[in-house]
Amino acid sequence: MEENQIQSDALGGTDQEIEELTGMARDEAIIAQQERIQNEIKENNPLVSQTYPINVLCEEYLDDPVYKAKIDDLSMQYSHIRKTRGDGNCFFRAFGFAYLERLLTDKKELSRFKAAAEISKDQLVSLGFPSFTITDFHETFMEVIQQVEKQPVLDELVDTFRDQGISDYIVVYLRLLTSGQLQKEAEFYKNFIEGERTVKEFCRREVEPMARESDHIHIIALTSALGVGVRVVYLDRGDGGKVIPHDFPEGCSPQVILLYRPGHYDVLYPLKGS
Amino acid sequence: MATPWPMQKRLQNELLHLQRDPPVGISVNPNSASSTLTLWSVNVVGAPGSLYAGEHFQLQFTFGKRYPFESPEVIFIGGNIPVHPHVYSNGHICLSILTEDWSPALSVQAVCLSIVSMLSSCTEKKRPPDNTFYVKTCSKSPKKTKWWYHDDKV
Numbered sequence: 001m002e003e004n005q006i007q008s009d010a011l012g013g014t015d016q017e018i019e020e021l022t023g024m025a026r027d028e029a030i031i032a033q034q035e036r037i038q039n040e041i042k043e044n045n046p047l048v049s050q051t052y053p054i055n056v057l058c059e060e061y062l063d064d065p066v067y068k069a070k071i072d073d074l075s076m077q078y079s080h081i082r083k084t085r086g087d088g089n090c091f092f093r094a095f096g097f098a099y100l101e102r103l104l105t106d107k108k109e110l111s112r113f114k115a116a117a118e119i120s121k122d123q124l125v126s127l128g129f130p131s132f133t134i135t136d137f138h139e140t141f142m143e144v145i146q147q148v149e150k151q152p153v154l155d156e157l158v159d160t161f162r163d164q165g166i167s168d169y170i171v172v173y174l175r176l177l178t179s180g181q182l183q184k185e186a187e188f189y190k191n192f193i194e195g196e197r198t199v200k201e202f203c204r205r206e207v208e209p210m211a212r213e214s215d216h217i218h219i220i221a222l223t224s225a226l227g228v229g230v231r232v233v234y235l236d237r238g239d240g241g242k243v244i245p246h247d248f249p250e251g252c253s254p255q256v257i258l259l260y261r262p263g264h265y266d267v268l269y270p271l272k273g274s
Numbered sequence: 275m276a277t278p279w280p281m282q283k284r285l286q287n288e289l290l291h292l293q294r295d296p297p298v299g300i301s302v303n304p305n306s307a308s309s310t311l312t313l314w315s316v317n318v319v320g321a322p323g324s325l326y327a328g329e330h331f332q333l334q335f336t337f338g339k340r341y342p343f344e345s346p347e348v349i350f351i352g353g354n355i356p357v358h359p360h361v362y363s364n365g366h367i368c369l370s371i372l373t374e375d376w377s378p379a380l381s382v383q384a385v386c387l388s389i390v391s392m393l394s395s396c397t398e399k400k401r402p403p404d405n406t407f408y409v410k411t412c413s414k415s416p417k418k419t420k421w422w423y424h425d426d427k428v
Contacts, residue, residue, distance in 0.1 A: 027420035028413065132291045133342070133381045136284055165280065168343055172378045179379075205370075208377035210343060 041086055048097050048161045049083040051269060057081065057235075069241045074233065074259075080269040081259060088211030091218065091258070091265045092174040097161050098256040098267040099228055100144065104152040109255070114145050116227070124180045134176060140169035171210065178218050179203040181225035192217050213263065219248050229254040233268060235261050281341045285311040288382050292316075300386045312337050315351065316386055324394040331356055333389065334365075335382060345376035347417050348385055357399040360392060364409045366416040368402065373421060 021029055054075040061067035082097070084090040103110040121138040125131050144160055161167045182189045186199040193202045206212050223230050229252030234244045247254055257268040289311065292302045299319040306315040314335045320326025332352040338344050350356065350365035360368040371380060371388055402408065412419060 028418055030420050031418060129379065130381060130383070132287045133284075133379050133384075135287070136280065137378070172343075175377075176379055204377070205375050208379050209375055210378065 038087070045083065045085040046162050047085050047087075047093060047164065047167050048158060048267075050158075051080040051082045054078055054081055066237055066241075067235070070235050070243050073242045074235060074268075077271060078233070078257075078259075078268045079271045082267040082269070084264075084266055086264050088213050089168075089171045091214035092171045092178075092222075093161065093167065094258050094265045094267050095222065095230065095256055096170050096174055097157070098258065099226075100148050100157055101154065101267075102255055103145075103148050104154060104157065110145075110149060113226070113228075114142075114149065117142060117145055120177060120180075120225075123184075124176055127180050127183055129176065129180070134173075137169050137173040137176065140166060141173040144170060168210070174222060175208055175210075177225045178222045179207045181221040182207065182217070185221075185224075189217060189221065214265075216248075223248045223252075228256065231257045232260050232265075233257065235259060281337060281339055282311055284342055285337060289314070292383055297383060297387060299390060300383070302382075314382070316382065318386055318390060320356075321390055321394045325396055325399055326356055326393045329356070330354060333386065335385075342378040342380070345372050345380075345417070346382070346385070347415055348372055348389075349416060356393055357401060358393060358396050359398075359400055359402055362402060362405055362408055362412075364412070366408070366412065366419070368421050370421070373417060 054071065057071045057074075058068060061071070082094075084094045084097070103113060121131075121134060124134055124138075144166065147160065148157065161170075182199050182203055190199050193199060197205075206215075207218060219230060219232065230248045231254035232246050232248065234246065238244070257270065259266045259268045289302065289304060289307060292300070293304055296302070299321060301317045302314060303317070307313070314337075316333045316335065318331045318333055320329040320331070322328075331350055331354055334349050334351045336347040338346075348367060350361060350367065355361060355363060355365050362368075367389065369388060369392060371377075371385065408419075
């Protein structure tokens with residue numbers, strides 16, 4: 001192997017420039033490029049956005065008849081979308097926001113959920129999560145629920161979710177609840193894990209770390225951990241010209257509606273009266 | 275709601291817990307922790323029955339402001355760097371939970387236990403094959419290395 005000097009001017013370079021590097025200079029260039037992409041995403045997208053009319057999506061798919069037709073179909077049932085930042089945590093953030101937004105006006109569900117959330121930490125501890133690492137996440141999670149109870153104001157909730165110091169704590173706690181549910185029902189979930197991995201390994205690698213993207217298995221586990229039904233509406237290049245809804249668990253009456261486009265989740269709002 | 279330095283509160287908790295109730299073979303000298311808690315050293319003893327049984331090692335933890343969202347930087351320091359296929363002679367460690375598999379639910383204790391377990395499963399004391407090249411060219415921080423985690427079992 002040839003030795004390489006650090007080429008500081010290449011840090012954060014293009015793919016082709018990175019291809020030409022080896023060893024440590026290449027590592028640093030790749031890491032710098034990843035950071036730069038993350039920073040660009042950060043600057044251009046709040047963790048949760050304001051709401052936009054559905055047809056704002058058309059701007060992203062100019063000259064794309066497949067998506068255009070499906071966005072038309074989507075607008076038959078849904079009026080608005082609230083975008084989340086594409087940082088790998090979008091499912092948890094979109095779910096958390098949309099559900100707490102619903103709790104702003106649903107006192108009965110709020111008190112059910114608050115009680116369940118209160119005892120969830122002890123359940124995680126009994127599954128082997130160390131109390132001293134999960135306490136901070138649970139405390140912040142409970143503080144946000146209390147904020148929803150005492151001050152049920154949408155703008156406050158938006159501010160809370162835009163404050164990374166709080167928002168990421170909520171994401172972590174939802175990830176832990178997902179992991180806890182998968183491990184609690186490991187006999188069931190192991191059938192859905194590809195390869196040789198155990199449920200515990202899957203949780204350690206694909207659920208608990210930040211920025212790991214969510215799949216069906218995450219959604220099924222989280223919805224059953226919380227007892228909250230979710231509808232995911234799929235907008236992709238598939239045939240048929242219509243968006244396809246899928247409810248988790250099947251047959252539920254969903255309390256949260258999310259739009260899925262390959263690799264990303266946003267929050268959907270139904271047309272009034274539908 | 276969030277304090278300016280949530281990381282210190284968390285580290286304070288971890289330090290207390292590790293002092294009061296340390297797992298076998300792991301100990302922390304609270305005086306070794308800097309006043310802001312951003313730098314600790316932890317003593318680790320090789321597990322009985324392993325190739326490193328009874329050997330004493332020292333790990334240095336450096337925490338950034340984003341801890342526990344970002345992983346700590348962890349390296350072996352001092353006179354005894356374990357000879358192990360995932361430990362470079364400069365003390366850098368190739369272990370996935372220290373970079374891409376890090377999770378905020380992990381802790382200093384969890385990292386130490388993983389490292390002891392990594393040592394315990396070793397069957398032959400040797401340096402990584404690219405040790406010379408890596409040590410000569412690597413950055414000061416192992417977190418700047420894009421590690422390839424070939425084999426978790428070694």
